[in-house]
Amino acid sequence: MENSEKNTIEELGVSKEYQYGFHDxxxxxxxxxxxxxxxxxxxxxxxxxxxxxxxxxxxxxxxxxxxxxxxxxxxxxxxxxxxxxxxxxxxxxxxxxxxxxxxxxxxxxxxxxxxxxxxxxxxxxxxxxxxxxxxxxxxxxxxxxxxxxxxxxxxxxxxxxxxxxxxxxxxxxxxxxxxxxxxxxxxxxxxxxxxxxxxxxxxxxxxxxxxxxxxxxxxxxxxxxxxxxxxxxxxxxxxxxxxxxxxxxxxxxxxxxxxxxxxxxxxxxxxxxxxxxxxxxxxxxxxxxxxxxxxxxxxxxxxxxYPSVYMMEPGARGDILSIAFASKGQHQDAGAKVYHCAPHTTSQITSKSISKDGGRSSYRGWVDVAKGAKGCKSHVVCDALILDKDSRSDTYPVIEIGENDTNIEHEARVSKIGEEQLFYLMSRGLSEEEASTMIVNGFIEPLVKELPMEYAVEMNRLIQLQMEGSVG
Amino acid sequence: MGHPLYQVDSGEVIFDGVDVLELEPNERAKLGLFLAFQYPTAIPGVSLANFLRLAVSAVRGKGANGSDNDGLIPMREFRRELREKMQQLGVDDSFARRYLNDGFSGGEMKRAEILQLAMLEPKIAILDETDSGLDIDAVRIVGESVSQLIGPDLGVLIITHYPRLLDYIRPQFVHILLDGRVVESGGWELTQVLEAEGYDPIREKHGIDE
Structure with missing residues (x-):
């Protein structure tokens, strides 16, 4: 363990330093x-x-x-x-x-x-x-x-x-x-x-x-x-x-x-x-x-x-993909807002949150369809992953529709890291920490795959650091 | 394998002189035990290849021959080995990039289990109804794949309701488990008897109603 810790520091220097903070x-x-x-x-x-x-x-x-x-x-x-x-x-x-x-x-x-x-x-x-x-x-x-x-x-x-x-x-x-x-x-x-x-x-x-x-x-x-x-x-x-x-x-x-x-x-x-x-x-x-x-x-x-998109004219599209990781003493109040101000506009909100060690994450979303904005589509997906019983996740969605001819979908899921998933990965040789890190990384994969390469690597490293020592 | 919801009331499990029941699931894997699940869990967002690289590295021991800074087996070496074994098992290349068991068909899940078996190279593998839910062709592919792997380094315990899988694997020992007890033991020929007569004669013989 000591060895792998050292390797992590050497290899990432950067991210590990971030963890403790440094300033010149x-x-x-x-x-x-x-x-x-x-x-x-x-x-x-x-x-x-x-x-x-x-x-x-x-x-x-x-x-x-x-x-x-x-x-x-x-x-x-x-x-x-x-x-x-x-x-x-x-x-x-x-x-x-x-x-x-x-x-x-x-x-x-x-x-x-x-x-x-x-x-x-x-x-x-x-x-x-x-x-x-x-x-x-x-x-x-x-x-x-x-x-x-x-x-x-x-x-x-x-x-x-x-x-x-x-x-x-x-x-x-x-x-x-x-x-x-x-x-x-x-x-x-x-x-x-x-x-x-x-x-x-x-x-x-x-x-x-x-x-x-x-x-x-x-x-x-x-x-x-x-x-x-x-x-x-x-x-x-x-x-x-x-x-x-x-x-x-x-x-x-x-x-x-x-x-x-x-x-x-x-x-x-x-x-x-x-x-x-x-x-x-x-x-x-x-x-x-x-x-x-x-x-x-x-x-x-x-x-x-709460990054927002105002769709001002027909055919406009707004996509918001957000991930929040709330750890000890942290509150991530994140979300998204979309305003359909014109007909035939489309939006997609995907929000994922992870709460750990008493951290709190909230999704705050707003979907607004203006009167007369016909044929709009909006799809909202909120997934929350809670890693332990001290942590918390809330959802505060607001949907205001001023137009009948519109198609809005909202899905919300809260899950815990499943015992079955942990057991399955551990039965293949992974430690509990490696297994939970892998599950969390899988959870945020939809965001990570949208990132430029170096950022994707750094994101996975940051998650790894956040997860370190998280398992008894 | 040490599922947290199961408790062993009595008896012991000793493998290579080690008390298996004392070990965590990952320690059992490192000891050389493997369980092919009947219904493996999906891990969304985690590709089969990524997962297998970490698992193989863990089981073979971090820091083992030529592993990189993270203690993982080098990517190139891993890829080569994975591709080889996928070809042997007749698994499509795209399989490695798919999320582990996520949206897999029954046959794909079982093949992924066998691929893991091939990559992790355990000493003892338990196949828990690996043939259930498979069509005839899939049973053949799984059966042939497993029989390729069996040898001096790998012993396999197969749990099944149907003798068909055993046409491809030809076990040395067959035990019939009825109502929690082994009631008959024999060689492969026992499966032929079952195939011809079904379970009823055995039930009658041992006085257990259906």
């Missing part, structure tokens, strides 16, 4: 004081050198944030102290484009995250967020050649002001919810992607980022615009080092899928156990466009995340 000793070049007010926001705008419209946008959002009462549904947010958080940390003065310019400390972290390897494998445009600022953003030349824009959002505001201004905050307005308002006020980093009409990006665009400063809020803002008939797959993976006090991560992701386009957005998150991960993700899909969210949530103290 980097001196942020600027750090705002704790807490948030207009002065902090103004200071942030000054340092970033942002245009006035963005300053006004932030200040307006801050006003909305202050007026919103604390969110009461979902998970327990009572421990979250907005005054005890740094809202802006800048790790280095400018975005780095060349690997040689990246500071050694940061490189070391990237090494552990496996980014250089990903590069060698010819994976496209690695954008990685370090603290609040993107310090390394390597855009593959091919992307330039085919007219694809892949930047951190701060840079995009300067280089593509009209494009950003046209769509920023149109999918998720500041007033949408408390955390969207907070993000709109203090956002930093995130990715901006624009894919021109008819362009199909053949390889996934990837962004790695991680929280690296205690008590630092991470509020990245991502905006993806897929023009008519284009196709793109965006992948993000996050990890965080473990700290004793609470951390807040509250991202906003907005996606515009124009006529006939196809966008897939894949997320694998493994937050440290003290992180509040409160994310708003939404896509508008127009005529015959297809939006797919693939969302894997591990770790964190509380995750509240």
């Amino acid at each position: 000793d980097i001196k942020p070049t600027f750090k705002s004081r704790k807490g948030l007010d207009e002065e902090v926001i103004n200071q942030m705008c000054d340092i970033k050198g942002e245009p006035d419209w963005m300053r006004q946008y932030r200040l307006e959002a801050y006003k909305i944030f202050k007026q919103k009462p604390m969110t009461k549904w979902g998970g327990d947010l009572s421990q979250l102290d907005f005054d005890d958080i740094y809202y802006y940390v800048k790790a280095s003065d400018r975005s780095e484009r060349s690997w040689d310019d990246v500071p050694d400390d940061i490189k070391k972290t990237f090494d552990r995250l496996g980014i250089p390897e990903a590069e060698r494998k010819f994976l496209a445009g690695v954008g990685a967020q370090y603290d609040s600022e993107v310090v390394y953003h390597n855009i593959v030349e091919e992307l330039d050649k085919i007219g694809v824009v892949f930047l951190d959002t701060d840079t995009a505001i300067k280089e593509y002001p009209d494009l950003v201004k046209k769509y920023f905050g149109t999918i998720i307005p500041s007033a949408d919810n408390q955390f969207a308002a907070l993000n709109s006020a203090v956002w930093s980093g995130g990715s901006f992607v624009y894919v021109p009409p008819g362009v199909k990006v053949e390889y996934p665009l990837q962004a790695y980022f991680r929280i690296n400063s205690e008590n630092m809020g991470q509020f990245e803002r991502t905006l993806i615009i897929a023009d008519e008939g284009s196709q793109v797959h965006y992948v993000e993976g996050c990890t965080a080092p473990t700290f004793s006090s609470e951390s807040l991560h509250s991202a906003v992701v907005e996606i515009v899928c124009m006529k006939g386009s196809r966008v897939r957005y894949t997320t694998i998150q493994n937050w440290a156990n003290n992180v509040y991960n409160l994310v708003t993700k939404r896509a508008f899909a127009y005529e015959d466009a297809q939006m797919e969210w693939v969302d894997g949530n591990l770790g964190s103290k509380l995750t509240m995340k």
Whole structure:
């Protein structure tokens, strides 16, 4: 056992390190004081050198944030102290484009995250967020050649002001919810992607980022615009080092899928156990466009995340595939929302959750069919796997149908790891831990098989680590 | 094999000098015991090949000849062996990628069990009604497959209601179990008697009503 443990660490280094958290000793070049007010926001705008419209946008959002009462549904947010958080940390003065310019400390972290390897494998445009600022953003030349824009959002505001201004905050307005308002006020980093009409990006665009400063809020803002008939797959993976006090991560992701386009957005998150991960993700899909969210949530103290698709015109399609793994002291409140705003639109929600060691996972789903949206189809499948009697799983589905001519199916299943399955695998030589890990990996296979190879491998490793020592 | 819902009230099981009843199911497998299930459980999402690689590695001992960092037998070697054995058993290549017993027909399940038997190379295998629910051709394929595997390294105990499987396997010893007891023992010829006369004469002889 000791030997295999060692092997696991050596081979994965990365994932094992994630488990315990690690952070390099980097001196942020600027750090705002704790807490948030207009002065902090103004200071942030000054340092970033942002245009006035963005300053006004932030200040307006801050006003909305202050007026919103604390969110009461979902998970327990009572421990979250907005005054005890740094809202802006800048790790280095400018975005780095060349690997040689990246500071050694940061490189070391990237090494552990496996980014250089990903590069060698010819994976496209690695954008990685370090603290609040993107310090390394390597855009593959091919992307330039085919007219694809892949930047951190701060840079995009300067280089593509009209494009950003046209769509920023149109999918998720500041007033949408408390955390969207907070993000709109203090956002930093995130990715901006624009894919021109008819362009199909053949390889996934990837962004790695991680929280690296205690008590630092991470509020990245991502905006993806897929023009008519284009196709793109965006992948993000996050990890965080473990700290004793609470951390807040509250991202906003907005996606515009124009006529006939196809966008897939894949997320694998493994937050440290003290992180509040409160994310708003939404896509508008127009005529015959297809939006797919693939969302894997591990770790964190509380995750509240419900990727949504608004099907705005006929023929649009929204697919949401999500997996949550709730372990000790964790609450995964995850799910999906689909809004059928036009006739002949189709959606599919597949949600899988695993609860272990007293962890709690909830599925919160919303299916909405507007009046007059005839011939819509929606299929929802929720599977929960509970590994022991201390753990918990709940389902909160809401279905609102304003139209008779529609076809909605909802299936929910809760299961425990079967004694028969364990016995069968063990009778073939597997230990109890190997057998349960295999059953769990099989359970999440529908998500894993949708992931790019390296992510699939990492996902299985993460599950393996989560399962370690889980059996008496 | 140590199913948690079964309790052994009396008697003992000794194999190679080891008290089998003391062992967990996986330890029994490592000792060289194998049970081909009558109704094997489905494990959705786990491919037959993935499962078999882990099982074979576990049974042969982690760290055994040339195993990789995870203690698994090297992928290439495993694939070669799996392909060989699948060909021997007349199993289609696509079988390896399918999820273990998930949506398998009766015949496919039994063949998957026999493939596991071939890969795990136990010393003693128990086939629990492996012929039940199979059509004539499937019984032949399973029977022929098993008889290929039997030899000095593998002893097989077959539990069956029908003598047909035994046409292909030709056991050295046949025991008839009636009402929880072995009532008749003999060689293969005993199955011929059964085939011709059925169970009734034996029931009458031992005074047990149907």
